[in-house]
Amino acid sequence: MLTRLLIVLLAILNVGVALWWLAPRAEPVAVVPPAEPGVASLEVLPSPAPGKVGPAAPVVAGTEVSASAALIATPAPAAAAEAKPAAQPPAATAAVEAKPEPAKPAENKPAEIRPPAVVQCASLGPYATQAQAQAAMSALGTDAARPRLREVPGKAASSYRVLIAPAASREEAQATAKRIVEAGFSDYFIVSQGEEANAVALGQYRNREGAERRLASLTAAGFPAKLAASGTEIAPSWWVDTATAGAATPASLKQRAAAAQQQSLDCARLR
Known part of the structure; x- marks a missing residue:
């Protein structure tokens, strides 16, 4: 009995729900709150037919328009799509205007050309x-x-002679020659004429080295001998x-x- 009663109740409930869904419903009415004094009320304009755009409806100051109506009524201008550069602050503009001009490079003047010194x-x-x-x-x-x-x-001379300067007389020259022989020297003779008359000649040599050796030995023995070149010597x-x-x-x-x-x-x- 209890089971049958529950089945009957469920059937009644299903029929009631079906009738509620099938019953006609009234459109919900939007409740508009009362407007404040001095504020215009909201007015919703009808949407135009699809594919047809009508003239833009005037917008009353102080009223709000739905998003779809605003997009249809007010097309975006082409100029608004372009980005406008931000205005430069006055301080930056002043800084640009106050920027000094770059210094001009100094002109390269040609170096003064001096004539080279004459080399001698x-x-x-x-x-x-x-x-x-x-x-x-x-x-x-x-x-x-x-x-x-x-x-x-x-330049060497043609020959070199070793001699003792002319004496005042022939006898004095012979006395000098005798002392030379006694000292162990030979190869001498007494000049009898010319500018060198009464001089005692002690040898003639083809090179200067031999004459200088003879002169050194006579000088060491105490005789005032000298060297004379025959010809031009430089x-x-x-x-x-x-x-x-x-x-x-x-x-x-x-x-x-x-x-x-x-x-x-x-x-x-x-x-």
Whole structure:
């Protein structure tokens, strides 16, 4: 019995629900709250038919319009789609205007061209020894360019004689010759005529070295002998070859080097 009663109740409930869904319903009415004094009420405009856009409806100031109506009534202008650059603040504009102009590069002026100094070359000398020439070259300092020492070989005489100066008379010359023999020397004779008359000759040599050895032995024995060259003899000498530097001239270099002579020199020989 209880089971049948529950089945009947469930059937009644299903029929009631079905009748409720099938019953016609009234449209819900929106409840509009009362407007405040001084505020316009909301007015909803009817939507136009699909595919047809009507003229834009005027919008009353102070009223609100639905989103669909606003999109249909007010098309977005093309200019609004483009992004407008933000206005630059006044401070930034002032900073741009106050930016100083870049400094102009200094104009490169052409360097003053001076004519090159005239280089002259000269030989300074002669000096009897290499040491004297070296000291003269050091005295030139920076006024000399590419200085160098140069030796000039001497010229030997045709022969060399060793003799004792002429005596006042023939007898005095013979007495001197006797003392020379007693000292152990030989090879002598007495000059009888000419500028060297009454001189005692003690030998004639083809080279200077042999004559100097004979002279040294006689001098050591106490005889006043001397060396005489036959023909022209030129002793070896030293020269300083150099070029001028700066404002120096060959004449000024000659004075500084205490040279007796100054000879012109081809500068190509100093390279």
